Amino acid sequence: MILSSAALAAPLLAAAPGGVQEARVFEGEITKIARLEYLLHLPADYDADGDASPLILFLHGAGERGDDLEKVKVHGIAKIAEAQADFPFIAVSPQCPTRSWWTGEVEALEALLAEVIETHNVDESRVYLTGLSMGGFGSWALAIRNPSLFAAIAPVCGGGEPEKVAAIKDLPVWNFHGAKDTVVEPERSQTMVDALEAAGGDVKYTLHPEANHDSWTVTYDNPELYEWFLSHRNVY
Secondary structure, three states, X not given: OOXXXXXXXXXXXXXXXXXXXXXXXXXXXOOOOOOOOEEEEOOOOOOOOOOOEEEEEEEOOHHHOOOOHHHHHHOXXXXXXXXXXXOOXXXXXXXXXXXXXXXXXXXXXXXXXXXXXXXXXXXXXXXXXXXXXXXXHHHHHHHHHOOOOOOEEEEEOOOOOHHHXXXXXXXXXXXXXXXXXXXXXXXXXXXXXHHHXXXXXXXXXXXXXXXXXXXXXXXXXXXXXXXXXXXXXXXX
Protein backbone atom coordinates (compact mmCIF):
# COMPACT_ATOMS: atom_id res chain seq x y z
CA MET A 1 0.00 0.00 0.00
CA ILE A 2 1.28 3.45 -0.89
CA LEU A 3 0.48 6.23 1.58
CA SER A 4 0.27 9.88 0.67
CA SER A 5 2.64 12.35 2.29
CA ALA A 6 -0.32 13.81 4.20
CA ALA A 7 -1.22 10.39 5.59
CA LEU A 8 2.37 9.81 6.69
CA ALA A 9 2.55 13.18 8.46
CA ALA A 10 -0.67 12.75 10.41
CA PRO A 11 0.52 10.33 13.12
CA LEU A 12 3.71 12.36 13.62
CA LEU A 13 1.75 15.53 14.24
CA ALA A 14 -0.59 13.70 16.60
CA ALA A 15 2.36 12.54 18.70
CA ALA A 16 3.61 16.09 19.38
CA PRO A 17 2.66 17.46 22.84
CA GLY A 18 0.57 20.36 21.56
CA GLY A 19 2.92 23.37 21.54
CA VAL A 20 4.69 22.59 24.81
CA GLN A 21 8.47 23.14 24.75
CA GLU A 22 10.62 22.04 27.63
CA ALA A 23 13.60 24.23 28.55
CA ARG A 24 16.79 22.26 28.95
CA VAL A 25 20.53 22.98 29.27
CA PHE A 26 23.36 21.10 27.61
CA GLU A 27 26.75 21.25 29.26
CA GLY A 28 29.73 19.30 28.02
CA GLU A 29 33.42 19.54 27.28
CA ILE A 30 34.52 19.62 23.66
CA THR A 31 37.94 19.55 22.02
CA LYS A 32 38.73 22.01 19.24
CA ILE A 33 41.56 21.40 16.82
CA ALA A 34 43.43 24.65 16.11
CA ARG A 35 45.61 25.08 13.03
CA LEU A 36 47.49 28.25 12.14
CA GLU A 37 50.32 28.61 9.67
CA TYR A 38 52.84 31.19 10.82
CA LEU A 39 56.16 32.84 10.15
CA LEU A 40 58.85 32.62 12.81
CA HIS A 41 61.81 35.00 12.92
CA LEU A 42 64.67 34.42 15.34
CA PRO A 43 67.12 37.26 16.08
CA ALA A 44 70.62 36.95 14.66
CA ASP A 45 71.97 36.60 18.21
CA TYR A 46 69.30 34.15 19.35
CA ASP A 47 70.78 31.59 21.74
CA ALA A 48 68.67 28.62 22.73
CA ASP A 49 70.73 28.16 25.90
CA GLY A 50 71.82 31.73 26.65
CA ASP A 51 70.01 34.98 27.32
CA ALA A 52 66.29 34.79 26.59
CA SER A 53 64.93 36.92 23.72
CA PRO A 54 61.90 39.25 23.69
CA LEU A 55 58.96 38.22 21.50
CA ILE A 56 56.44 40.11 19.38
CA LEU A 57 53.20 38.51 18.21
CA PHE A 58 52.02 40.25 15.02
CA LEU A 59 48.47 40.03 13.66
CA HIS A 60 48.01 41.02 10.01
CA GLY A 61 44.99 42.65 8.36
CA ALA A 62 42.03 41.11 6.53
CA GLY A 63 43.70 41.29 3.13
CA GLU A 64 46.41 38.83 4.15
CA ARG A 65 44.11 35.98 5.19
CA GLY A 66 44.40 32.62 3.44
CA ASP A 67 47.02 29.91 3.03
CA ASP A 68 49.88 31.81 1.39
CA LEU A 69 52.39 32.97 4.01
CA GLU A 70 54.07 35.25 1.48
CA LYS A 71 51.06 37.56 1.87
CA VAL A 72 51.82 38.00 5.56
CA LYS A 73 55.21 39.51 4.68
CA VAL A 74 53.62 42.43 2.84
CA HIS A 75 53.08 44.69 5.89
CA GLY A 76 54.10 45.25 9.45
CA ILE A 77 56.39 43.21 11.66
CA ALA A 78 56.61 40.28 9.24
CA LYS A 79 57.81 42.65 6.51
CA ILE A 80 60.42 44.20 8.80
CA ALA A 81 61.65 40.85 10.11
CA GLU A 82 62.03 39.62 6.53
CA ALA A 83 64.18 42.63 5.63
CA GLN A 84 66.20 42.96 8.84
CA ALA A 85 68.17 39.93 9.98
CA ASP A 86 69.17 41.86 13.09
CA PHE A 87 65.58 42.56 14.16
CA PRO A 88 66.05 41.97 17.90
CA PHE A 89 62.79 40.15 18.63
CA ILE A 90 61.47 36.67 18.12
CA ALA A 91 58.68 37.56 15.68
CA VAL A 92 55.63 35.30 15.45
CA SER A 93 53.37 36.20 12.51
CA PRO A 94 50.44 33.79 12.07
CA GLN A 95 48.05 33.77 9.12
CA CYS A 96 44.33 33.95 9.74
CA PRO A 97 42.19 31.44 7.77
CA THR A 98 40.31 32.85 4.78
CA ARG A 99 36.81 32.98 6.22
CA SER A 100 37.77 33.86 9.77
CA TRP A 101 38.73 36.91 11.84
CA TRP A 102 41.35 37.27 14.54
CA THR A 103 38.62 37.96 17.10
CA GLY A 104 37.36 34.45 16.35
CA GLU A 105 40.82 32.86 16.60
CA VAL A 106 41.88 34.01 20.07
CA GLU A 107 42.04 30.46 21.45
CA ALA A 108 44.24 29.36 18.55
CA LEU A 109 46.50 32.38 19.08
CA GLU A 110 46.80 31.58 22.78
CA ALA A 111 47.77 28.00 21.97
CA LEU A 112 50.28 29.07 19.32
CA LEU A 113 51.93 31.57 21.63
CA ALA A 114 52.12 29.01 24.44
CA GLU A 115 53.83 26.53 22.10
CA VAL A 116 56.42 29.04 20.87
CA ILE A 117 57.20 30.08 24.44
CA GLU A 118 57.50 26.43 25.47
CA THR A 119 59.81 25.47 22.60
CA HIS A 120 62.01 28.58 22.35
CA ASN A 121 64.15 30.63 24.70
CA VAL A 122 61.63 33.46 25.23
CA ASP A 123 61.91 36.14 27.88
CA GLU A 124 58.41 35.76 29.28
CA SER A 125 58.61 39.18 30.92
CA ARG A 126 59.00 40.77 27.47
CA VAL A 127 56.20 39.37 25.31
CA TYR A 128 54.54 42.04 23.15
CA LEU A 129 51.50 42.21 20.90
CA THR A 130 50.64 44.34 17.88
CA GLY A 131 48.42 44.13 14.83
CA LEU A 132 46.95 46.25 12.07
CA SER A 133 43.33 46.76 10.99
CA MET A 134 41.71 43.35 11.58
CA GLY A 135 44.84 42.62 13.59
CA GLY A 136 44.28 45.80 15.58
CA PHE A 137 40.87 44.50 16.59
CA GLY A 138 42.47 41.15 17.35
CA SER A 139 45.13 42.80 19.50
CA TRP A 140 42.55 44.50 21.69
CA ALA A 141 40.52 41.29 22.00
CA LEU A 142 43.47 39.02 22.75
CA ALA A 143 44.92 41.39 25.34
CA ILE A 144 41.57 41.86 27.10
CA ARG A 145 41.22 38.10 27.33
CA ASN A 146 44.82 37.72 28.59
CA PRO A 147 45.65 40.87 30.57
CA SER A 148 48.68 39.33 32.29
CA LEU A 149 50.26 37.67 29.25
CA PHE A 150 51.79 40.71 27.54
CA ALA A 151 54.22 43.38 28.71
CA ALA A 152 52.83 46.00 26.28
CA ILE A 153 50.56 46.14 23.21
CA ALA A 154 50.32 48.41 20.17
CA PRO A 155 47.04 48.13 18.21
CA VAL A 156 47.03 49.90 14.84
CA CYS A 157 43.84 51.22 13.16
CA GLY A 158 41.58 48.83 15.04
CA GLY A 159 38.91 48.96 17.69
CA GLY A 160 37.07 46.72 20.09
CA GLU A 161 34.72 46.50 23.03
CA PRO A 162 35.23 49.55 25.25
CA GLU A 163 33.03 48.10 27.98
CA LYS A 164 35.68 45.38 28.54
CA VAL A 165 38.83 47.45 28.28
CA ALA A 166 39.20 48.02 32.03
CA ALA A 167 40.64 44.49 32.13
CA ILE A 168 43.90 45.87 30.72
CA LYS A 169 44.13 49.07 32.76
CA ASP A 170 47.52 47.93 34.08
CA LEU A 171 48.88 47.03 30.64
CA PRO A 172 50.85 49.70 28.73
CA VAL A 173 49.10 50.49 25.43
CA TRP A 174 50.24 52.62 22.53
CA ASN A 175 47.46 52.95 19.98
CA PHE A 176 47.83 54.25 16.43
CA HIS A 177 45.37 55.38 13.76
CA GLY A 178 45.19 57.51 10.64
CA ALA A 179 43.13 60.70 10.91
CA LYS A 180 41.86 60.23 7.34
CA ASP A 181 41.03 56.53 7.66
CA THR A 182 37.83 55.74 5.74
CA VAL A 183 38.00 51.96 6.25
CA VAL A 184 38.14 51.85 10.05
CA GLU A 185 37.11 55.24 11.35
CA PRO A 186 39.50 56.75 13.91
CA GLU A 187 36.60 57.02 16.32
CA ARG A 188 36.93 53.26 16.82
CA SER A 189 40.37 53.81 18.35
CA GLN A 190 39.32 56.96 20.19
CA THR A 191 36.50 55.11 21.92
CA MET A 192 38.87 52.44 23.18
CA VAL A 193 41.44 55.00 24.33
CA ASP A 194 38.81 57.08 26.13
CA ALA A 195 37.43 54.02 27.91
CA LEU A 196 40.91 52.91 28.94
CA GLU A 197 41.78 56.37 30.23
CA ALA A 198 38.52 56.46 32.19
CA ALA A 199 39.51 53.15 33.79
CA GLY A 200 42.85 54.61 34.85
CA GLY A 201 44.82 52.83 32.15
CA ASP A 202 48.35 53.46 30.88
CA VAL A 203 47.65 54.49 27.27
CA LYS A 204 49.25 56.61 24.55
CA TYR A 205 47.46 57.54 21.34
CA THR A 206 49.12 58.67 18.13
CA LEU A 207 46.77 59.93 15.42
CA HIS A 208 48.77 60.33 12.20
CA PRO A 209 47.24 63.48 10.65
CA GLU A 210 47.83 62.64 6.97
CA ALA A 211 47.39 58.87 7.06
CA ASN A 212 44.37 57.06 5.66
CA HIS A 213 43.91 53.38 6.47
CA ASP A 214 47.62 52.70 6.02
CA SER A 215 48.75 54.13 9.32
CA TRP A 216 50.89 51.03 9.86
CA THR A 217 53.81 51.87 7.55
CA VAL A 218 54.79 55.01 9.46
CA THR A 219 54.06 53.23 12.75
CA TYR A 220 56.22 50.16 12.18
CA ASP A 221 59.01 52.16 10.52
CA ASN A 222 59.42 54.20 13.70
CA PRO A 223 62.31 52.94 15.90
CA GLU A 224 60.65 54.57 18.91
CA LEU A 225 57.96 51.89 18.86
CA TYR A 226 60.50 49.12 19.51
CA GLU A 227 62.31 51.18 22.13
CA TRP A 228 58.95 51.69 23.83
CA PHE A 229 58.20 47.96 23.72
CA LEU A 230 61.55 47.07 25.26
CA SER A 231 61.13 49.67 27.99
CA HIS A 232 58.31 47.57 29.45
CA ARG A 233 58.47 44.28 31.27
CA ASN A 234 55.61 42.18 32.52
CA VAL A 235 55.10 42.82 36.26
CA TYR A 236 52.84 39.80 36.84
